[in-house]
Amino acid sequence: MFKLDRKLILSASVFTAAALFVAGCAAGGLGFSKSNSMNAQPSIDGGVFYPAANGKTGPYLLDSKAAGMKINNGRIPTANELKAWDTDVMPDGTGLPEGHGTASDGSDIYDSKCVSCHGDFGSGGGGYPSLSKGNAYTLKDSLLSQRSEEGADGPVRVFGTYWPQASTLWWYIKDAMPHQATGTLTEDEVYALTAYILKLNEIKIDGVLVDDDYDLDREKFLKIVLPNRDGFEPKIDGPKALPGVRAYYANPTNFGGIKVKPSERCMKNCQAPTVKKVYVTNGGIKDFVPPMATAKDLPKVESKGFDAEKSYAENCAACHATKSMGAPMVGDAKGWASTMKKGLAAVYKNGIDGINGMPAKGGTSMSDAEFKSVVDYMINASK
Amino acid sequence: MKNNDSLSNEKKLDRRDFFRKTAALSATALAGTSIFAADDDAIMKMPEWATKWGDPVTTNMYGVPSAYEHNVTRRGTELLSSGNFRASIAVTPIHESKGIITPNGLFFSRSHGGTAHIDPEEYRLMIHGLVEKPIVLTLAELKRYPSVTRIHFIECPANGGQEWRATQFNSVQFAKGFMASAEWTGVYIKTILEDLGIKPDAQWMLAEGGDSSKMGRTVPMDKVLDDAMIVWGQNGEALRPEQGYPVRLLLPGWEGNLCVKWLRRLEFGAEPWYCKEETSKYTALKPSGKAIQHFYANEVNSTVTSPSPEIPWTDLKDGAVIEIEGLAWSGMGTITGVDFSLDGGNTYVQAELKGLVLPKSWTRWSYMHTYKKGEKLYLTSRASDDAGYIQPTIDQETAVMGVESVYHRNAVETWEVTENGEVNHVQIRS
Numbered sequence: 001m002f003k004l005d006r007k008l009i010l011s012a013s014v015f016t017a018a019a020l021f022v023a024g025c026a027a028g029g030l031g032f033s034k035s036n037s038m039n040a041q042p043s044i045d046g047g048v049f050y051p052a053a054n055g056k057t058g059p060y061l062l063d064s065k066a067a068g069m070k071i072n073n074g075r076i077p078t079a080n081e082l083k084a085w086d087t088d089v090m091p092d093g094t095g096l097p098e099g100h101g102t103a104s105d106g107s108d109i110y111d112s113k114c115v116s117c118h119g120d121f122g123s124g125g126g127g128y129p130s131l132s133k134g135n136a137y138t139l140k141d142s143l144l145s146q147r148s149e150e151g152a153d154g155p156v157r158v159f160g161t162y163w164p165q166a167s168t169l170w171w172y173i174k175d176a177m178p179h180q181a182t183g184t185l186t187e188d189e190v191y192a193l194t195a196y197i198l199k200l201n202e203i204k205i206d207g208v209l210v211d212d213d214y215d216l217d218r219e220k221f222l223k224i225v226l227p228n229r230d231g232f233e234p235k236i237d238g239p240k241a242l243p244g245v246r247a248y249y250a251n252p253t254n255f256g257g258i259k260v261k262p263s264e265r266c267m268k269n270c271q272a273p274t275v276k277k278v279y280v281t282n283g284g285i286k287d288f289v290p291p292m293a294t295a296k297d298l299p300k301v302e303s304k305g306f307d308a309e310k311s312y313a314e315n316c317a318a319c320h321a322t323k324s325m326g327a328p329m330v331g332d333a334k335g336w337a338s339t340m341k342k343g344l345a346a347v348y349k350n351g352i353d354g355i356n357g358m359p360a361k362g363g364t365s366m367s368d369a370e371f372k373s374v375v376d377y378m379i380n381a382s383k
Numbered sequence: 384m385k386n387n388d389s390l391s392n393e394k395k396l397d398r399r400d401f402f403r404k405t406a407a408l409s410a411t412a413l414a415g416t417s418i419f420a421a422d423d424d425a426i427m428k429m430p431e432w433a434t435k436w437g438d439p440v441t442t443n444m445y446g447v448p449s450a451y452e453h454n455v456t457r458r459g460t461e462l463l464s465s466g467n468f469r470a471s472i473a474v475t476p477i478h479e480s481k482g483i484i485t486p487n488g489l490f491f492s493r494s495h496g497g498t499a500h501i502d503p504e505e506y507r508l509m510i511h512g513l514v515e516k517p518i519v520l521t522l523a524e525l526k527r528y529p530s531v532t533r534i535h536f537i538e539c540p541a542n543g544g545q546e547w548r549a550t551q552f553n554s555v556q557f558a559k560g561f562m563a564s565a566e567w568t569g570v571y572i573k574t575i576l577e578d579l580g581i582k583p584d585a586q587w588m589l590a591e592g593g594d595s596s597k598m599g600r601t602v603p604m605d606k607v608l609d610d611a612m613i614v615w616g617q618n619g620e621a622l623r624p625e626q627g628y629p630v631r632l633l634l635p636g637w638e639g640n641l642c643v644k645w646l647r648r649l650e651f652g653a654e655p656w657y658c659k660e661e662t663s664k665y666t667a668l669k670p671s672g673k674a675i676q677h678f679y680a681n682e683v684n685s686t687v688t689s690p691s692p693e694i695p696w697t698d699l700k701d702g703a704v705i706e707i708e709g710l711a712w713s714g715m716g717t718i719t720g721v722d723f724s725l726d727g728g729n730t731y732v733q734a735e736l737k738g739l740v741l742p743k744s745w746t747r748w749s750y751m752h753t754y755k756k757g758e759k760l761y762l763t764s765r766a767s768d769d770a771g772y773i774q775p776t777i778d779q780e781t782a783v784m785g786v787e788s789v790y791h792r793n794a795v796e797t798w799e800v801t802e803n804g805e806v807n808h809v810q811i812r813s
Contacts, residue, residue, distance in 0.1 A: 047715025
């Protein structure tokens with residue numbers, strides 16, 4: 001088992017190492033620094049692979065003793081535990097249970113559990129995604145639309161026009177919908193909702209249009225081919241997928257990357273004289289929560305939330321609940337009457353500034369108003 | 384000693400010069416007093432904090448920022464939100480950040496079904512599928528693996544994605560703050576796989592969250608066996624709930640949503656899963672009508688963080704020597720350099736990198752500028768990485784990607800400094 005891991009880990013390194021010789025590119029020239037990865041190699045994502053070599057990976061030291069140790073933590077899951085969590089549904093039907101439901105049933109469930117977010121007939125709303133904009137086969141052509149000009153219609157990216165696999169929909173509804181109460185739908189309900197969404201997108205299964213009476217089951221489900229099935233790159237299916245992904249990201253033109261030698265990067269006259277400056281129009285989006293602010297000041301305090309009794313107990317009771325400290329004891333009417341002869345204003349002031357053994361505001365960080373409300377509480381509790 | 388700062392910019396200053404100049408400046412400062420300026424109350428009046436007790440050390444046993452910093456927060460907007468900010472994002476105030484680490488409370492937060500609060504005692508991680516031995520781990524068991532600690536940014540691939548067609552945010556927090564950086568602690572997945580044994584036909588790993596959205600993504604084995612980590616530590620403490628407490632996946636440099644939070648399950652398989660967040664979303668539509676799926680790494684990128692629309696130069700004096708500062712980052716490698724322009728990208732000079740320069744990490748850059756009151760500037764930065772990439776212009780990027788791809792926009796950005804010192808987000812386009 002251990003050897004197998006090693007071999008696989010090694011073979012992965014070989015893939016990346018092989019790619020190295022195609023496009024190895026170290027920085028230099030014009031003062032740009034060489035990175036601390038002297039053995040930089042391309043990786044599956046088109047970036048650099050930092051090997052673990054000489055006790056380091058990139059700039060980080062590695063614990064060579066820990067590497068390769070067998071730790072043997074944990075335990076083997078039970079069959080029921082696996083079944084409880086392994087609920088994913090794959091395009092080939094792995095994980096898809098038996099069951100069935102009609103689009104008409106799905107419409108009823110939709111109206112009670114989904115419409116509040118996804119809108120009438122899946123039209124969307126409140127920031128939640130639309131589920132359909134009409135006939136998916138026709139609207140798929142909109143994926144060629146670019147809103148480069150003001151007022152142009154953009155691409156329609158809803159389930160029917162854009163998603164490559166129907167399994168994604170079934171799995172997502174079952175595990176993650178309805179959004180505020182996930183995992184509460186039965187398998188038949190998920191089939192019914194799936195049928196309804198297929199119907200809204202006017203999808204055909206094996207040449208048959210999904211209509212209200214269409215009873216979707218597992219067998220029919222696995223025959224769904226969505227219009228945009230081939231709309232994605234790089235290809236990720238089949239046993240030879242990874243070399244294809246590596247090749248895709250080894251070519252920057254596939255994803256808009258720009259590679260230049262540091263010495264050949266543009267440093268002057270880089271722009272056509274015709275370039276324009278595009279500004280944020282009408283102030284742009286600024287409904288920020290909380291609103292944008294950079295002042296270094298104190299937040300506005302809601303003083304009505306202040307609990308004088310609680311604050312007394314936490315900050316004042318240690319001295320004022322007992323006579324021995326020399327402070328006027330709360331509940332001692334005579335003692336407070338004597339204190340109050342100075343007048344309320346003086347009592348407040350002495351407390352705020354501190355007097356005798358009493359620190360200012362009792363050593364608290366209360367505001368003056370809060371402190372006064374605590375004094376009021378103590379006076380009232382001593383009458 | 385303050386004078387040292389301004390002197391440090393002069394290149395080739397020898398020791399003798401240095402002491403002579405410092406002495407001269409200090410002498411002036413000691414002997415000279417201003418007879419024109421009014422006395423500053425901040426100096427002349429004794430403030431309350433200088434005369435009265437502070438808080439006991441037992442106040443805030445878990446510390447919180449100064450109350451005066453209350454405006455330094457994450458922020459959200461309805462535009463980027465479905466469902467009462469549950470499937471939404473709150474972004475990092477990078478106009479206020481220095482260095483290459485984001486405090487945990489300011490780390491941008493994106494979730495698909497709200498922030499889950501997981502009981503660590505009931506946390507389990509299941510690893511199964513094409514492994515020789517499937518396992519279930521408790522949190523304590525997971526943490527017993529030998530740990531590694533790494534500094535990496537995490538970036539939502541929609542960072543800047545609202546601005547393919549034009550600028551929409553006059554704010555660096557919203558234009559570039561869909562990212563943050565931390566020192567992460569966890570275990571390499573390859574370390575755990577030493578125990579479990581991978582079957583030869585495994586090409587992919589499903590990572591699934593335990594939150595209500597069951598966020599899932601398919602990860603190729605290359606990354607799993609390279610630097611993929613399962614992390615529980617963030618800047619020296621446990622992950623925050625917003626970052627997936629108690630455990631998340633970390634795929635250094637790759638799209639934030641691939642770094643699945645509240646991680647509960649890893650399954651190894653021969654075929655990809657086609658999860659919702661790698662089909663319906665996080666795919667980049669090109670003008671050909673084809674969309675890029677499994678778009679992994681965040682490409683080389685940079686931005687000016689100071690000045691910013693949020694913190695402009697309206698109070699800057701004529702002749703002030705001011706540091707223009709920014710961030711550069713690449714999910715594909717290590718930053719090798721940053722070019723900086725005062726004319727919106729027509730003419731570049733090389734900026735200085737400063738601090739730690741680490742792979743797949745935020746990197747700080749700096750350019751010292753002598754400010755002329757009333758000047759109009761267009762500040763543009765352009766980063767390069769050791770994979771050989773350089774940031775494209777907006778025109779170069781849209782020529783390949785069009786304007787509908789939403790994700791992975793890494794073209795250079797420009798901040799206009801007006802005659803009044805105000806700062807605006809602008810784009811330079813043909």
